[in-house]
Amino acid sequence: MYSIVDIETTGNGIKGNKITEIAIFKFDGQKVVDEFTSLVNPECEIPYFITGLTGIDNHMVRDAPTLLEIAPQILEITQDTIFVAHSVNFDYNVIKEEFRTIGISFVRKKLCTVRLSRRLIPGFSSYSLGKLCTSLDIPITDRHRARGDAHATVILFRKLLETENSETVFGSFLNARSQEATLPPSLQREVYERLPSKPGIYYFKNSKGENIYVGKAKNIKKRVLSHFYDKSTKEVQMCRETSNIDFELSGNELLALLMESAAIKHHYPLYNRAQKRNVVPYGVFSYEDRQGIMHLAFNKLSQVPRSLITFYNTTDCRLFIEQMCIAFNLCPKYCHLQENVDSCSHFRVANCKGICRGKEAATAYNKRVQAAIENMLSEKQTYIIKDKGRTIDEDALVLVQEGVYSGYGFVPKSAAVNSIEDILAYITLQKDNLETTRLIQTHRVKNPNSILDFSSGFLKSAQKV
Known part of the structure; x- marks a missing residue:
């Protein structure tokens, strides 16, 4: 016995989404044996765009029963039945969440007519209810109203039951260990099955082939599946739009993080919130004025x-220069912490030796500026990070040149690597940014043994890479 269900709601998510109409047809495989249809008072405002889609407005539901009032009828008609809907996870999870908020558990086996249609009647360009019904000559009235859509789903479901090999397919979908009901309706199971259980990044793509989300994982297959179980509004909407999933192996977590950052900034996927902003880099530099005094200053790196x-905001630049002033007795005026002043009077830096008041020679002051510059340059190492490759026959390398992330690559263990030119032949060049700097700095602290320094016997070490 099946209960074929359609609901109209106040939005597209799961949590906080309220039912405005519900229709249930109890179906024995041959005919409808019972029906329940009702408007539902959501006890909240219905958005204008939802009214424009469904025609259901606040006035229509004002005197309708609440979900609590009709819950007994919903439980009775669906009891001991298999819950069926077009894109079943949406309808089922909204109802389950609504019942949870009124203290009632709602658990049913479920079947999705989108996934069943893809398996039993493949080849259509779209499996939305409207387009599928048009392709199959199924009459559909009152589109985007619960009873009209549910009734069309009944006819579609009957056709699926009568399709060759339906018994086997239905049985596999109802298998308790099957993931069919968990996967997005537009995603073929074969696409999910080919995902590897290895580190890397993955791309969720919509029906147009556009990347709508990029993620990274130590285990791609496991992480992707977790998206399908997540019932947050963003995740539900994203999964409903997912028609394909692509991936790239990284071999290790650091490269997965770096590859994810680059992919997000390249594709700007709809559902990635973090890392989309292009942070403007700033550089600290030095110059000598007409009086022969050396200055420290900062500006946009360009x-x-x-x-x-390099820093990624002006605050960090100023704080760093303040630290240099304190450490090397430099003048806030000539470090551009104070502008348009005759002499410095900085509230945090009070150890200037008087260069701004003519009490110190430029040569003595410049020696301390040069010492500060040498201190900065000592941080600009050129090195590689060596980590696990995608296979046992290769190593993954991350190249940092003079303190700036240059890119990553994969080097066969049999390759002869004797110079930076040899390394560059395998490197995919990348842009340095705030995220990559933080990722590499964190990795260096946690994994110091993975660093191969060009300035300390690198060539000898690199031959073993």
């Missing part, structure tokens, strides 16, 4: 001929 050190 305006700096040769950056001594």
